[in-house]
Amino acid sequence: xxxxxxxxxxxxxxxxxxxxxxxxxxxxxxxxxxxxxxxxxxxxxxxxxxxxxxxxxxxxxxxxxxxxxxxxxxxxxxxxxxxxxxxxxxxxxxxxxxxxxxxxxxxxxxxxxxxxxxxxxxxxxxxxxxxxxxxxxxxxxxxxxxxxxxxxxxxxxxxxxxxxxxxxxxxxxxxxxxxxxxxxxxxxxxxxxxxxxxxxxxxxxxxxxxxxxxxxxxxxxxxxxxxxxxxxxxxxxxxxxxxxxxxxxxxxxx
Amino acid sequence: xxxxxxxxxxxxxxxxxxxxxxxxxxxxxxxxxxxxxxxxxxxxxxxxxxxxxxxxxxxxxxxxxxxxxxxxxxxxxxxxxxxxxxxxxxxxxxxxxxxxxxxxxxxxxxxxxxxxxxxxxxxxxxxxxxxxxxxxxxxxxxxxxxxxxxxxxxxxxxxxxxxxxxxxxxxxxxxxxxxxxxxxxxxxxxxxxxxxxxxxxxxxxxxxxxxxxxxxxxxxxxxxxxxxxxxxxxxxxxxxxxxxxxxxxxxxxxxxxxxxxxxxxxxxxxxxxxxxxxxxxx
Ligand SMILES: [Fe+2]
Numbered sequence: 215x216x217x218x219x220x221x222x223x224x225x226x227x228x229x230x231x232x233x234x235x236x237x238x239x240x241x242x243x244x245x246x247x248x249x250x251x252x253x254x255x256x257x258x259x260x261x262x263x264x265x266x267x268x269x270x271x272x273x274x275x276x277x278x279x280x281x282x283x284x285x286x287x288x289x290x291x292x293x294x295x296x297x298x299x300x301x302x303x304x305x306x307x308x309x310x311x312x313x314x315x316x317x318x319x320x321x322x323x324x325x326x327x328x329x330x331x332x333x334x335x336x337x338x339x340x341x342x343x344x345x346x347x348x349x350x351x352x353x354x355x356x357x358x359x360x361x362x363x364x365x366x367x368x369x370x371x372x373x374x375x376x377x378x379x380x381x382x383x384x385x386x387x388x389x390x391x392x393x394x395x396x397x398x399x400x401x402x403x404x405x406x407x408x409x410x411x412x413x414x415x416x417x418x419x420x421x422x423x424x425x426x427x428x429x430x431x432x433x434x435x436x437x438x439x440x441x442x443x444x445x446x447x448x449x450x451x452x453x454x455x456x457x458x459x460x461x462x463x464x465x466x467x468x
Numbered sequence: 469x470x471x472x473x474x475x476x477x478x479x480x481x482x483x484x485x486x487x488x489x490x491x492x493x494x495x496x497x498x499x500x501x502x503x504x505x506x507x508x509x510x511x512x513x514x515x516x517x518x519x520x521x522x523x524x525x526x527x528x529x530x531x532x533x534x535x536x537x538x539x540x541x542x543x544x545x546x547x548x549x550x551x552x553x554x555x556x557x558x559x560x561x562x563x564x565x566x567x568x569x570x571x572x573x574x575x576x577x578x579x580x581x582x583x584x585x586x587x588x589x590x591x592x593x594x595x596x597x598x599x600x601x602x603x604x605x606x607x608x609x610x611x612x613x614x615x616x617x618x619x620x621x622x623x624x625x626x627x628x629x630x631x632x633x634x635x636x637x638x639x640x641x642x643x644x645x646x647x648x649x650x651x652x653x654x655x656x657x658x659x660x661x662x663x664x665x666x667x668x669x670x671x672x673x674x675x676x677x678x679x680x681x682x683x684x685x686x687x688x689x690x691x692x693x694x695x696x697x698x699x700x701x702x703x704x705x706x707x708x709x710x711x712x713x714x715x716x717x718x719x720x721x722x723x724x725x726x727x728x729x730x731x732x733x734x735x736x737x738x739x740x741x742x743x744x745x746x747x748x749x750x
Contacts, residue, residue: 298534341512
């Protein structure tokens with residue numbers, strides 16, 4: 215078998231468990247080819263399930279080890295990783311969980327997973343050149359409106375219905391007591407960001423959430439301000455103070 | 469920090485985040501650290517800050533798991549660019565990865581998959597090592613992985629395969645003595661023959677690790693202390709190769725730093741005794 219064909223057969227085996235093509239290429243001795251190949255398939259599935267456990271520790275606790283491992287294995291086979299770094303693996307896992315019929319009664323689990331992955335993405339995001347108070351102060355007023363801006367990569371916005379931040383916080387001690395958490399659904403928009411070295415989580419009010427939605431792709435400061443629905447200059451001032459404090463904006467001109 | 473030749477680094481450990489405080493607050497008896505390159509392929513944040521704080525005090529080696537040198541997919545140039553950027557930051561004594569492939573058709577399985585040991589694979593890997601070394605502008609070291617299968621079409625013993633890649637490309641070898649032991653057990657060859665066939669000047673450094681032996685085949689788990697047989701094999705390697713930079717790898721069930729430093733002290737003793745024996749024989 216040519217190398218490319220062998221690797222194709224290997225890939226097929228790892229993803230399906232069907233070794234019909236590959237096993238004949240493997241030397242059999244005391245153990246047949248399928249048995250030896252099983253070591254690789256097991257390493258592949260266990261290794262990536264463990265990586266998901268590391269990336270989603272609170273989700274793991276909420277689902278319990280057995281259910282999480284089953285879901286993780288199915289996810290690994292359905293959406294195997296393409297990227298070289300393991301900490302980047304699992305962006306689609308929250309969406310996968312939300313589609314599982316077994317979790318229909320527990321919609322907050324996939325929201326927690328989404329929050330956990332947002333933390334990882336924020337933590338590992340590139341450092342950029344952020345818009346600072348000086349950037350704004352040094353611009354002539356007539357150029358302020360036209361300032362090209364977009365959201366910094368570390369600024370992750372997570373809309374949720376469940377008390378996700380509270381659930382996450384409760385899990386920062388061993389044996390969390392979840393009975394004290396009010397699970398009543400209350401739509402809110404969470405901001406996860408890393409202005410310096412530590413992660414910061416904030417709940418956003420509606421104008422701030424709309425502002426950050428408006429700057430997801432590059433736009434102009436004036437346009438984003440007009441879209442955010444701030445009722446007056448004070449409300450807008452609060453948003454600007456927030457994005458400066460948490461370094462949420464990047465500008466081509468910063 | 470003045471750099472020494474990689475062979476002279478001394479005795480090192482794999483850097484694990486659990487040990488950051490113990491490393492930064494103490495003065496552990498460790499000469500250098502090996503980092504997992506992919507863990508630091510980020511453009512900022514806390515991991516990189518810790519890494520650079522430790523780098524200021526210790527020489528480092530970069531060890532990757534996602535190069536996939538044996539894959540028939542094109543080389544991932546985005547990955548290589550990130551690897552190169554990290555190397556520019558860390559200024560490692562050497563950059564290493566494994567003789568294996570990790571995926572094909574765009575996937576990365578994050579497992580070290582075995583290559584058939586054929587002329588086709590040899591030519592393929594050698595050409596890619598050339599490409600990687602010229603892109604990075606530096607030597608690469610390739611490590612022997614533990615394997616659990618051999619292919620019916622295998623035509624070249626693994627030690628000759630590695631030696632030949634080193635000869636054709638000028639790359640270096642990272643000799644994992646534990647992996648040699650594991651593969652020898654699983655495929656019924658003599659581990660000593662493997663070590664004796666490795667060209668001395670190609671060896672950049674040595675990995676030591678532990679494993680679990682379930683008696684029928686050995687699965688390389690890197691989650692135990694180094695076993696007695698592997699220490700003997702290591703002594704043999706040092707007697708044959710002379711002083712070589714050596715490190716202990718522990719990937720799972722990671723104990724306190726102090727425990728690994730003690731195990732490393734044992735490696736120093738084994739190596740010193742082996743060198744003494746070598747001098748007596750000579
Ligand atoms: Fe190794």
